[in-house]
Amino acid sequence: MRIYISADGEGVSTIVSGQELYPGNPEYGYFRERMTADVNAAIRGAFAAGATEVLVNDTHWSERNLLPNQLDPRAQLLRGSGKPLSMMEGVKDSSATLFVGYHGRVGGSRGVANETVMGKQIYDVRVNGLSVGELEINAAIAGHFGVPVILVTGDDQVAMEAAKSLPDAQTAVVKFAIERWSARCLSPAVAEALIQTKSQAAVEELRSGRTFAIYRYGGAKSLQCEVEFISTAQAGAASLMPGTHRIGTRTVMYDASDALIAMRAIFSIMFLGCQATDEIYG
Ligand SMILES: [Zn+2]
The missing domain is CATH 3.40.50.10780 (Dipeptide transport protein)
Known part of the structure; x- marks a missing residue:
């Protein structure tokens, strides 16, 4: 085991x-x-x-x-x-x-150090509308x-x-x-x-043979993955990735067919978006 x-x-x-x-x-x-x-x-x-x-x-x-x-x-x-x-x-x-x-x-x-993969640059990540x-x-x-x-x-x-x-x-x-x-x-x-x-x-x-539930994003066949950034510049950079859709000023979406592709899409969008240089004024 x-x-x-x-x-x-x-x-x-x-x-x-x-x-x-x-x-x-x-x-x-x-x-x-x-x-x-x-x-x-x-x-x-x-x-x-x-x-x-x-x-x-x-x-x-x-x-x-x-x-x-x-x-x-x-x-x-x-x-x-x-x-x-x-x-x-x-x-x-x-x-x-x-x-x-x-x-x-x-x-x-x-929660302590609450974050999703990329620290303070990510506002939210959703799969089929649910924050994850x-x-x-x-x-x-x-x-x-x-x-x-x-x-x-x-x-x-x-x-x-x-x-x-x-x-x-x-x-x-x-x-x-x-x-x-x-x-x-x-x-x-x-x-x-x-x-x-x-x-x-x-x-x-x-x-002892107890069965534990297997997590599958609710069992949906298609996984609509959304990454909402803090900045529009990050969303712009991330939307260069083929197959993505810019569905909001700060949000990039990718339709994934399984959980492995979902993870790869979410991480790719994040890594690409976080390459954007951005200057904060105000
Ligand atoms: Zn972590």
């Missing part, structure tokens, strides 16, 4: 600041240790419940945050950028996936391969989003958001124990 862990940064226990989340800041070293500890807790739980293999994908920023020499040696680690399936590279053929250190979608709540975050985009990729999401760890706000989109998944709430850059935090030791317990419980449920 292979358990796949997609590990992000913003929902890691005690982390509340960009100074911690990004390289080049003195506090980044602390973040790397905390992220590694949260992931290790999830790995321990999975193996305790009978997993035979754990594959971890480091998905935050440079995708080289987890400390390989401190990671549980029973797990294997995907690290580095340019992975074709991005935050879900390698999920195929897994029995289930755990989302560790996840965060709420941009503007969906006041990394939680749903990545759950749909897992779903494309028939893999359920069985655990989400992060703040209370991403847990609320998970309760709506992935009602079968367990959640481990390691901090309670006060605002985008502040939270009431569990002690690291308590957070790790909680993640381990929930991971073990979720994998045990899976092993």
Whole structure:
């Protein structure tokens, strides 16, 4: 039984600041240790419940945050950028996936570091009219391969989003958001124990034969993907991509036939749009 862990940064226990989340800041070293500890807790739980293999994908920023020499040696680690399936590279053929250190979608709540892929340049992302975050985009990729999401760890706000989109998944709430850059935090030791317990419980449920819902954007055949930018300049740059439609001053749309193409379209539109140079006056 292979358990796949997609590990992000913003929902890691005690982390509340960009100074911690990004390289080049003195506090980044602390973040790397905390992220590694949260992931290790999830790995321990999975193996305790009978997993035979754990594959971890480091998905935050440079995708080289987890400390390989401190990671549980029973797990294997995907690290580095340019992975074709991005935050879900390698999920195929897994029995289930755990989302560790996840965060709420941009503007969906006041959750810690709420954002959708590209930080402050994206106003909203919608699929078939419904606002989605990394939680749903990545759950749909897992779903494309028939893999359920069985655990989400992060703040209370991403847990609320998970309760709506992935009602079968367990959640481990390691901090309670006060605002985008502040939270009431569990002690690291308590957070790790909680993640381990929930991971073990979720994998045990899976092993006991419980079926978990597979996320598929509501089952629609055609996925109308919209990226709404902050600036019209970004939408203009993104609409250079063949197959897109500029459906609003700040919004670019692409009709995708499955969840993999949806992710690729959403990411391509974002990356292209965010190349636009824009000057802010006023
Ligand atoms: Zn993220």
